[in-house]
Amino acid sequence: MRIGALEAGGTKMVCAIGDESGRIKEQKSFPTIDPETTLPELLAYFKDKEIEALGIACFGPVDLDKDSSSYGYITTTPKRAWADTDIVGYFSRGLGVKVGFDTDVNGSLLGEVTYGQAKGLGDAVYYTIGTGVGAGVMSGGKLVHGAMHPEAGHMLLRVREDDPLPDGVCPFHKGCLEGLAAGPAIEKRWGKKAAELGDDIRVWDLESYYLAQCMVTTTVMLSPKIIILGGGVMHQKQLFPLIREKTSELLNGYIKNSRIDDMDHYIVPASLNDDQGIMGCLKLGYDAANV
């Protein structure tokens, strides 16, 4: 089946054509400007591609409630131009095909669970640690939406006493995960971008302390079979052993489960070369037409 994929991000829009096996045949990116400029460009890209369905994984917040009058909308995003944009309606009317729709992080999670190392694991969590922190959650084979969608980036953490930026940078919460551990926090705290701090052990010791708290909370709240960590900050691969070690210390043997004991396969990097999002869109499109 010929499927369109749209990974709608705050800085760029990745469009691709592929199939339900996860194979990407062609791909093109467009800058994210405003709906009046950008949406027609995307529609033109897909228009003559003879796709039978489209999957969209979108920055948010978005409305995922199919019973809601604003289903398929980007809702109250701080990217003002995009607030109250009916993105699903635009493409389903413009292309005349079924459109699957979910959050950007649920798209990445779906990619990993369908085509990546989490294949077949219906209880999985995907975090992206980049300019913000987002979480996608799957439980019993279904992506979790709930009243809205999880916003796990705003979980409250214990701040370490030696943190030079103890309040973090989130305008809403002192000491939440995103405010303490996403890229902008790292840059503000240490004066350089994460990518330029690779060999500074203080940076990754503190960062892994915060991410380990997130791993503990995720484990006890959701009991997943695997936690996948993606996003720009996680390109610092030295973080993984530190996070695993501190997670084990914090759990302190309380959870007796063979999957969690096997930390090297429980907390893992994304496995699809940053194509997990666009591949997840293929699956969203496929499911929209077939499920």
Place this chain on the structure above:
Amino acid sequence: MRIGALEAGGTKMVCAIGDESGRIKEQKSFPTIDPETTLPELLAYFKDKEIEALGIACFGPVDLDKDSSSYGYITTTPKRAWADTDIVGYFSRGLGVKVGFDTDVNGSLLGEVTYGQAKGLGDAVYYTIGTGVGAGVMSGGKLVHGAMHPEAGHMLLRVREDDPLPDGVCPFHKGCLEGLAAGPAIEKRWGKKAAELGDDIRVWDLESYYLAQCMVTTTVMLSPKIIILGGGVMHQKQLFPLIREKTSELLNGYIKNSRIDDMDHYIVPASLNDDQGIMGCLKLGYDAANV
């Protein structure tokens, strides 16, 4: 349909006979001693009741993985006599009927979602705050199990500086929810049981600070439509307005959702007069025979 219900707790076993409408026709409790003593008593109770299915909601940890060789077992419980007890196998062999099985808190949640105020809300969380803290989670209409089952009682909290018992009482974790906020912590911290401290504002101010952190974490991790708080500590009804107020303060307007804005209907007490667990067992039994 005539259904048996067994709410298996660490101190007592509640047996009942009812139907899928949630009506309880008769009920009897037995002390929880050891499997050799207690299980035959329970079997004898159900034996001549002509039930067509049995639902069991059980203290844990339990194995809920139907593909596991120890499915239906109580596993590594600190109640030593009950470790590695095949409770589902015992009753399905002894009674020759289908047996539904889940955790005690999932049973209570299922009762509330099927027969109580959370009726029809497929995204819901139930906490019991008593001698310990347990959480039952439903997502998209299904009870969440995952690799094991959530153990949200052990989420890590921020300890308040004026807490006279800052480490809490959990032998595994300094400052986890159960260690700071369950009945034994209250009793150790203040020298009296929760029920005798009703008018001491310090007690409930601190308690609500910890429970509000749990509400925030639950909200951002799971995006539920309702959070139900049951268990002995929650009989202190003065806690509810305090928890709601502190939860709103901590969320600080970040989550824009009509359900969560309506705090009086978002964080609520259990609604079934402490029958939510046994009623959930009726539904577990019904589903085992019919789904």
